[in-house]
Amino acid sequence: MIRTPLRPLARILSARDKGENPDAIEAENRAARHAEIQTNARRRARTRLGVMAGCFVIAFGTVGVRMGSLAASQPSEPRTQASGARIISQRADITDRRGRVLATNLTTHSLYAQPPLMVDPARAARELGKVFPDLDVARLTKDFTGTRKFVWIRKVMSPEQMQAVHDIGDPGLLFGPREMRLYPNGKLASHILGGAGFGAEGVSSAEVVGVAGVEKAFDAWLRDPGNEGSPLQLSLDLTVQQAMEEVLGNGMKVMRAKGAAAILMDVHTGEIIAMASLPDFDPNNRPAPLLKGDASDSPLFNRAVQGQYELGSTFKIFPVAQALDLKLLNPNTMVSTKTPMKIGKYLIRDFHNYGAALSVTDIIVKSSNVGTVRIAQMLGPERQQDFLRKLGFFEATPVEMVEAPTGKPLVPSRWPAVTSATVAFGHGLAASPLHLASAYATLANGGRQVRPTLIAGRDRAEGPRVLSEGAARTALGLLRQVVVRGTARQAEVEGYAIAGKTGTADKPRPGGGYYGNKVVSTFASVFPVDRPKYALVLSLDEPTSAAGGGESRVAGTTAVPVAAELVRRVAPLLGLQPEVKAPLPTVERAPDDGLKLVSN
Incomplete structure (x- = not known):
């Protein structure tokens, strides 16, 4: 930008020749410059105010639209987001055609040990053998007294067994909450339901996956959180x-x-x-598959x-x-x-x-x-x-x-x-x-x-x-x-x-x-x-x-x-x-000329 000098030489010399005051020229130019500066300042101020007003309109408009959409939507529980891999343990129920439960989930606990935290590993192994007779006490003692830092003991257990383990009182025996699949009707419709087991497992949760029957055929659907807990309704009548x-x-x-x-x-x-x-x-205690012999000899065979x-x-x-x-x-x-x-x-x-x-x-x-x-x-x-x-x-x-x-x-x-x-x-x-x-x-x-x-x-x-x-x-x-x-x-x-x-x-x-x-x-x-x-x-x-x-x-x-x-x-x-007397359907009669002998 080229600025006009306050005392232009040509005008000053002309004013002196005419006997005028050169300072008046400077004062005039200074006033014009100040007026221009004020005009530019007002223009910039108006632009800034317009931009700020537009931002406020957009911001309040966005808030208003969001509030309107939330008001029109169905209420839902807030969901937290956690980083890292997550085990999906929730699984939808299975019901009969009248809504009666055929398969559901039961909250239970797993049992694991951290040997470095144990006070008396040998005693803990002996006591666990009393609670769970199927455990190998000698193997458990070796695991507890060796160099292992973590030992799985039971994937699931009953509340009574959990209390018995708790009574052992060893700080190295720890419980992990998880869900297991429960079939409240026992053997009823077992071949149709099939059964479920554990997939990915952690100390605090386990993934329940179908292993046979409709449990496996609809495994993805039953584990889909998008179904929001809706049961799978079968055509069976319990x-x-x-x-x-x-x-x-x-x-x-x-x-x-x-x-x-x-x-x-x-x-x-x-x-x-x-x-x-x-x-x-x-299906609550699904047997192992038959590995040899006639497949129909297995109770799993449908x-x-x-x-x-x-x-x-x-x-x-x-x-x-x-x-x-x-x-x-x-x-x-x-x-x-x-x-x-x-x-x-x-x-x-x-x-x-x-x-x-x-x-x-x-x-x-x-x-x-x-x-x-x-x-x-x-x-x-x-x-x-x-x-x-x-x-x-x-x-x-x-x-x-x-x-x-x-x-x-x-x-x-x-x-x-x-x-x-x-x-x-x-x-x-x-x-x-x-x-x-x-x-x-x-x-x-x-x-x-x-x-x-x-x-x-x-x-x-x-x-x-x-x-x-x-x-x-x-x-x-x-x-x-x-x-x-x-x-x-x-x-x-x-x-x-x-x-x-x-x-x-x-x-x-x-x-x-x-x-x-x-x-x-x-x-x-x-x-x-x-x-x-x-x-x-x-x-x-x-x-x-x-x-x-x-x-x-x-x-x-x-x-x-x-x-x-x-x-x-x-x-x-x-x-x-029931009919008092069930009617018999009449067999179609053909005319006499329709009778014929069919032979080779």
């Missing part, structure tokens, strides 16, 4: 589950079976109301989901239902049952000689292998496979358990004529009881595919149609006749019309072939048949019934009576009102 396990356990003892499994499923939603596998275990069994004659309704759907026959169509039937070098026989021909209805009622194979031959291997695939027999069930993928059906890699024949009556393809329950639910709900689930109340899209409604209804009528006058007559429960099919399958030997005296007997059913609501599958592993003074292994005398007792117990719990 009361029905208790009744199922009690009846199944008693039936297993009476029938002298090696194991047992049962599934009760809503045929419309696929929700599993109860599912049991015996023998079972207590027969309902992981078991891969040839399910015998319960499969016979599938080719019949498919043929009804394709209008290849009707319930009164006569089919050749001349036995034995030869396919290649193999002979297929019926348990009894039923004569030259039976109606389709009687093929199901009398459980004719030959008649079922004749119907399967009408379908052909490709259509047979396609139908079974739609029913879910070619893939693992989508049920929400980590064990589900291990129960993928054992499907033949090749499908020659003899395989098509044996699969038609339930041999050559091994699947779980849960697969069978889903397939029977599909028949019961009018022919739409059912996908089993353990989660209650979820919105689910209606499954694709597998079978026409008319064919599904007719198939149920055939299954009802099995209970009325066929191999499942002992399944008749007063007040509740049941439709179902028995199946007795020889157990395969590990090295090939089949055992001569070991079977898996199964009863697959639907009730009430006039308004189908539930599918029930019950299976016994190696049963032997002493009914009638002799030994019997067939499903009609082993699995069926147990299933009948189960329906008798759970139907009232499910809110089903």
Whole structure:
């Protein structure tokens, strides 16, 4: 900036020449300079005031907006933030469909020692051995008297044990608070829940993680703090589950079976109301896995989901239902049952000689292998496979358990004529009881595919149609006749019309072939048949019934009576009102010209 001099030489010389006072020029210039300085100062002051006013407006506006947002939001507890890694120990509860607790958390304590702080290490080791008899006192004494600075003693303990340790009075014995998983119902629904254990551990907390069942399948969800403690609600009904396990356990003892499994499923939603596998275990004290031998010998083995069994004659309704759907026959169509039937070098026989021909209805009622194979031959291997695939027999069930993928059906890699024949009556393809329950639910709900689930109340899209409604209804009528006058007559429960099919399958030997005296007997059913609501599958592993003074292994005398007792117990719990006289569904009658003999 160029400043104007107060006494410019040119003006001073001019003023002197004119006789004027040069000091007046200086005074004039000084006044002008002061005026300019004041003008600039006022301008700067106004700018600063404007900036400060803007800052105040922004600051108070931000505070006002924040106060408004806080006023409109839901109140929440303040949360502190801590630096460093943190062990998340909180885990959501698991409840049944009515909100009753199946799994929850219990505050307990761990026990550890710091030997440098101990007064009498040897005595502390001896006293701990009295409190915890499973401890190795000699090893504990060595750890306490050696060079170790830290020793884990117990991950969890009861309040009584904690008090006993406290009474020892050694300052080197220290407690750490933590949570453990508690299953208040003990063994009830143990295979479904699975169990939990400890992950990351510290002296003051431990991470609880799922190790099996839904605990592991939903481990991330159960540990997610974002759920804010909301429980995982299963589709199980605790009361029905208790009744199922009690009846199944008693039936297993009476029938002298090696194991047992049962599934009760809503045929419309696929929700599993109860599912049991015996023998079972207590998830509060989960046993170690079986490292050798037959996996099914372990109580951890879930027969309902992981078991891969040839399910015998319960499969016979599938080719019949498919043929009804394709209008290849009707319930009164006569089919050749001349036995034995030869396919290649193999002979297929019926348990009894039923004569030259039976109606389709009687093929199901009398459980004719030959008649079922004749119907399967009408379908052909490709259509047979396609139908079974739609029913879910070619893939693992989508049920929400980590064990589900291990129960993928054992499907033949090749499908020659003899395989098509044996699969038609339930041999050559091994699947779980849960697969069978889903397939029977599909028949019961009018022919739409059912996908089993353990989660209650979820919105689910209606499954694709597998079978026409008319064919599904007719198939149920055939299954009802099995209970009325066929191999499942002992399944008749007063007040509740049941439709179902028995199946007795020889157990395969590990090295090939089949055992001569070991079977898996199964009863697959639907009730009430006039308004189908539930599918029930019950299976016994190696049963032997002493009914009638002799030994019997067939499903009609082993699995069926147990299933009948189960329906008798759970139907009232499910809110089903008994009928004074249960109506029988009418089997479709074909005109006389519709009767025909089907033969090769």
